[in-house]
Amino acid sequence: MKISLTLCSLAVVLSAAAMHAPPAAAHGDVTPQPVDTKSLPQLGEGWRDENPFRGNTEAIRIGSSAFNQNCARCHGIEAISGGIAPDLRKLDRDCMGQKNETKRQDCFKEIDQYFLTSARHGKVRNGAVYMPPFEGTLSQEAMWSIKAYLETRRETK
Numbered sequence: 001m002k003i004s005l006t007l008c009s010l011a012v013v014l015s016a017a018a019m020h021a022p023p024a025a026a027h028g029d030v031t032p033q034p035v036d037t038k039s040l041p042q043l044g045e046g047w048r049d050e051n052p053f054r055g056n057t058e059a060i061r062i063g064s065s066a067f068n069q070n071c072a073r074c075h076g077i078e079a080i081s082g083g084i085a086p087d088l089r090k091l092d093r094d095c096m097g098q099k100n101e102t103k104r105q106d107c108f109k110e111i112d113q114y115f116l117t118s119a120r121h122g123k124v125r126n127g128a129v130y131m132p133p134f135e136g137t138l139s140q141e142a143m144w145s146i147k148a149y150l151e152t153r154r155e156t157k
Contacts, residue, residue, distance in 0.1 A: 032070055032134050035062065035066040035139070035142035040141050047116065047120075047140055050109050051151075055148070060148050066145055075088050085130075088150050089155035091111055092107070092111040093155065094107060095111060112147065115150075120133060
């Protein structure tokens with residue numbers, strides 16, 4: 001009798017605590033932070049098909065900071081995913097295995113376009129926001145800087 005009364009009391013306490021707990025933030029519930037890209041060449045109004053900052057040291061530096069401010073919450077510190085969101089170090093893994101250079105470059109271009117579309121428009125499935133849209137908050141320069149940073153974090157395995 002004493003054990004069941006204790007379990008019942010515990011259940012009441014836990015239920016009360018759950019009712020008064022703040023709601024958990026949903027995946028993708030993040031406020032995009034603007035990124036200072038003044039030190040980079042400005043790309044203009046038209047969106048590029050390929051990353052113009054690939055290998056650009058300044059873009060990689062900016063992209064690292066921008067990733068930490070805007071992406072690490074879901075995609076992990078230094079792009080090492082904890083399983084909540086895709087591991088972006090593996091984003092262009094299939095391209096790395098291409099032996100034909102033309103196919104390899106076409107693959108990188110396709111992944112660049114996929115990345116940019118995802119970053120600009122976000123990810124929504126069945127009405128649930130998995131990733132917020134960053135267009136309007138992050139400039140093209142900021143998005144490509146993040147992609148340049150991710151390319152330094154590649155995992156080819």
